Amino acid sequence: MSGIGSFLSSFLPTIHADSPEEKPATETEAPAEDASAEEPKEEEAEEEEEPEDPHPAIRAECEARAECAPMKHHFEKCQEKVQAGQGFKGEECVEEMFHMMHCSEKCAAPQVFSKLR
Numbered sequence: 001m002s003g004i005g006s007f008l009s010s011f012l013p014t015i016h017a018d019s020p021e022e023k024p025a026t027e028t029e030a031p032a033e034d035a036s037a038e039e040p041k042e043e044e045a046e047e048e049e050e051p052e053d054p055h056p057a058i059r060a061e062c063e064a065r066a067e068c069a070p071m072k073h074h075f076e077k078c079q080e081k082v083q084a085g086q087g088f089k090g091e092e093c094v095e096e097m098f099h100m101m102h103c104s105e106k107c108a109a110p111q112v113f114s115k116l117r
Helices: 002-011 029-046 055-064 069-083 094-116
Strands: none
Touching (some): 055 069, 055 094, 069 094
16 A cells, blocks of 8 residues: 555655744834735725626516516415415425526527627
């Protein structure tokens, strides 16, 4: 077994966990720390804001359309039934959610991809 271990160790370096060395803080290092603390604030101000994701709004519009509205209604009724405790034990509305999401994503995909271009 030591033959395999020595063979593998010849390819992989051995790393030992040592405690990091503590360096005493000097007066010359203190201003450098203050300057580095100010830099992230400046960088944050320079960063551009991320544009708003249009997908949730487009998906909501698609769920309200005539082709997806019945599936959304069926999913909501299932959720109400399960939350009221009227469903059978362990009932989940996964199938209803799947059908609703499939319909809304099928409608939303072309619109989302056209906005990405």
